[in-house]
Amino acid sequence: MALTKTIEEDKIEVVGQHKAVQVRTATVIKEDGVELNRSFHRKVLHPGRLDDSNNLVDTDISGESAEVQGICNAVWTSTVKDAWKDKLIADKSGG
Numbered sequence: 001m002a003l004t005k006t007i008e009e010d011k012i013e014v015v016g017q018h019k020a021v022q023v024r025t026a027t028v029i030k031e032d033g034v035e036l037n038r039s040f041h042r043k044v045l046h047p048g049r050l051d052d053s054n055n056l057v058d059t060d061i062s063g064e065s066a067e068v069q070g071i072c073n074a075v076w077t078s079t080v081k082d083a084w085k086d087k088l089i090a091d092k093s094g095g
Contacts, residue, residue, distance in 0.1 A: 004030045009065060010040075018084045019075040021045040023068055047076045047084045050092065056085040 011024040022044050029037040045064070048056040058081075061072050 002032055006030075009067070012068060012071060014071065014075050018047065018087060019080050021068065021072050021075070023064070045072060047072075047081045050085070050088050054085075054089055054092075056081055056088075 006028050008026050008028065009023055010026040011022075013022045013024075014020070015022055022042060024040055024042045027039050027041070028035060045059055045061065045068070048058045051057050059072075061069050064072070
């Protein structure tokens with residue numbers, strides 16, 4: 001009886017006006033090649049965050065898979081980042 005556990009990115013989605021990248025990972029437990037259990041975890045990546053001076057600090061995606069990095073780099077254009085920064089500033093000021 002051999003148990004194996006694998007973790008795989010099984011869904012990557014780009015969502016919304018500000019191009020949030022949602023990454024779903026599946027943890028799969030198998031016994032002798034037969035799947036016993038599958039559970040999911042989801043995280044959402046945004047183009048950046050504001051520092052104390054309202055400058056946009058890019059999200060560090062260096063720990064993400066090459067596929068996720070490629071998607072983020074493709075969809076997080078300067079226009080998207082500028083719009084995201086404006087939204088964060090507006091949210092911060094309550095407007």
